[in-house]
Amino acid sequence: MILDKGHWNEYLDKTVNNHRKIYGVDMVELAKEYGTPLYVLFEDIIKENYKKYENALEKEYPHHLICYAVKANTTFSVPKLLAKLGSGADVASEFELQFALDAGIPPEKIRANGNCKSEYYLEECIKKEIIINVDSEEELEVINSIAKKLGTCAKINLRLAGFPLGHITSTAITTSGEWSKFGIDIKRANSVFNKVLELDGLIPNGLMVHLGSQITDIGAYYTVLDTLINLSKEAKKIGFEMNEINLGGGLGIKYFEANDWNTIKIKIKNTNKENYTWANEFIGYEYNQESNDLKWIGEELFCPYTPDTFIRELFNKKYSANITFKKKLQEIGSPKFVIEPGRSIVGNAGVTITQIGRVLTTPLKENLIHVDAGVNFHTFGTAVPEQLHRIEIANNIEEVNPFETFVAGNLCFTGDLLCKIKNKLLRKPEKGDYLLFYDTGAYSDFFASNANLFPRPAKVMIAKDGTHKLIVKREDMFEEFHRELDWRSDLERLKYH
Ligand SMILES: Cc1ncc(COP(=O)(O)O)c(C=O)c1O
Structure with missing residues (x-):
């Protein structure tokens, strides 16, 4: 075959x-x-992927922003191409930030991520009024004091993690679970809302979660979006402005068609018989005691969604209380819906x-x-x-x-x-x-x-x-x-x- x-x-x-x-x-x-090796990029496919997100969002939820995750392909021509289509950027360092700005992406369309941001990076974001996705409680204090030193305030989203989601993709690229180095523990969210309100150098803007990368199960997005909407209600009660729900990036792509990928996974499982993996490693599998069998815990290389079908399904999903996410977002005042896709635009x-x-x-x-x-x-x-x-x-x-x-x-x-x-x-x-x-x-x-x-x-x-x-x-x-x-x-x- x-x-x-x-x-x-x-x-x-x-x-x-x-x-x-x-x-x-x-x-x-x-x-x-x-000469080789050579990387070859196809401009039109990048544009098409971006437009699939944009057209679907325009129809389902006009109050949105797509921030291309610059890390996915840091070639300058890529953010430059996307800037012309109206894209924003997710950046993860002062260097990616400079790329995004030089590529023509306006500061208000940039979201600054990073679990160990330098003071210089934070200062640049604050001076340019770039919204910072805050990764930890400690970072709140640091940002607050830099903002005060600069005689201004910093606009922030709280990046949350610690969700008991299990194996939604390879462990190395899961960024929202209990073993992640990223984000503020979801269990502490309510007390962190209060802390933000106490720090007068901070302007609360919203909530953010980035699940991980090559996510192929839309169910994980449902769980997290529902939690963010419910938390938003809590936060608003105590005066925490909720202008934005940012669902990060992570949507997977189709490296293989479904049949081919399933065949590959079965062959990996039987590698002892077929020498199918190098040194017969059970790559991507974990032994499950209950079933006395190997369970796939790795990346899924078949993704059933494209950017447009993903957005359509997400917004029209009737989740808890049998209400669509579109409606649920309207009920909390239609905050800006931000996504930070990388792989699904350039992969x-x-x-x-x-x-x-x-x-x-x-x-x-x-x-x-x-x-x-x-x-x-x-x-x-x-x-x-x-x-x-x-x-x-x-x-x-x-x-x-x-x-x-x-x-x-x-x-x-x-x-x-x-x-x-x-x-x-x-x-x-x-x-x-x-x-x-x-x-x-x-x-x-x-x-x-x-x-x-x-x-x-x-x-x-x-x-x-x-x-x-x-x-x-x-x-x-x-x-x-x-x-x-x-x-x-x-x-x-x-x-x-
Ligand atoms: C905060 C954040 N947003 C977005 C992305 C983009 O993820 P993906 O390329 O899987 O869409 C990443 C990737 O790691 C990330 O860390």
């Missing part, structure tokens, strides 16, 4: 010499022009092209191909081992002879695997072939480093008409070392530069 390419099908084509074309662009020629808008350097079999006769990119250039693979992307050889795409393989990177440790779970190709690859990874638009270079001193890859943006432009250049040898003052002075002495 060959994996279904999902939403990509409508953009895919091939050249006469059997190269993969996406949006009319030959991926092999692109790789040759810019399915990118591919990564790598080149194959070796094809071999392990001592256990498992196929293993080596590519010229490490895990540092490829998603959260190190934090979320079950993260898997569809792959395809970009040249000679017609030859059909299905081939199952693991994929290794080029870094100096064994865990450097871009596919720790076996993945499917249409044929046996050869050295020099180009390997495409699909749906790599979000968090691909989040951990990008110069591990083994490899330069970080270039990024190319492709427009609807098939034109492409370099938006981030590949680091070169000198840039990679430019912070090495000792090396630089040697170079100058030796007159290499």
Whole structure:
């Protein structure tokens, strides 16, 4: 069985010499022009995803704001593109803040997150009247004193966490549960409302929860939104202004179609029989004593929602007391509904092209191909081992002879695997072939480093008409070392530069 390419099908084509074309662009020629590894972004898919949110929200709940989570893809061209469509930004550091502002996003459309914000970051937010999502009770005091020092007040949302939600996604990217480093404990919410009112340097604005990332179960959003609405009623009684309900980001994307993903999960469970995962690890599973079986606790790589269907279902869901969320929000005075999506805007808008350097079999006769990119250039693979992307050889795409393989990177440790779970190709690859990874638009270079001193890859943006432009250049040898003052002075002495 060959994996279904999902939403990509409508953009895919091939050249006469059997190269993969996406949006009319030959991926092999692109790789040759810019070198590999190469990140490729598709402008139109990003715009479409944003518009799906915007159009659905406009219809269901006009008083809203979409804040693109800059962390999902920090390429400057992305917030710049989204700013033109009216997007706001969720930022997580003073550096992301600067990007968002320079990209043209106005301060009133920015929400400042972070669990360990620097004083400089807080000061900048306060001076620019940017709403801060406060992560802890201690932070309230810090913000209050900075605001007073600046002779002004800070507008704040309270970011809540500590919900007993269980495994809603991989533990590493769950940000609202009882084991999260983020947010104010939901059980303390009422006393924190009082504390905010006591601090005269703070202006209360609303409540915020960010569930986590790659959330595919809308039920978790229902639980949290209902809690926030109920808490808002409590807060308003004591004079806490409730202008905003911010439901964070987190909506997942479809890395695989439902059938393919279910098959993969079953094979992981049976890995002892099939060597389906690297070193037969039960990636994503936990032993459940009650059922004496393995239970999936990892990321779900099939998501049944797109931004528009998610918004429609959310607002029209009749939840507690058989009332829709749309109605419930109206009942508390129609606060601004803010969301901070990242992955669901950029995740399915990118591919990564790598080149194959070796094809071999392990001592256990498992196929293993080596590519010229490490895990540092490829998603959260190190934090979320079950993260898997569809792959395809970009040249000679017609030859059909299905081939199952693991994929290794080029870094100096064994865990450097871009596919720790076996993945499917249409044929046996050869050295020099180009390997495409699909749906790599979000968090691909989040951990990008110069591990083994490899330069970080270039990024190319492709427009609807098939034109492409370099938006981030590949680091070169000198840039990679430019912070090495000792090396630089040697170079100058030796007159290499
Ligand atoms: C506070 C906050 N908002 C929004 C997001 C975006 O999440 P996602 O990319 O899953 O939509 C994140 C991601 O971690 C976050 O920390």
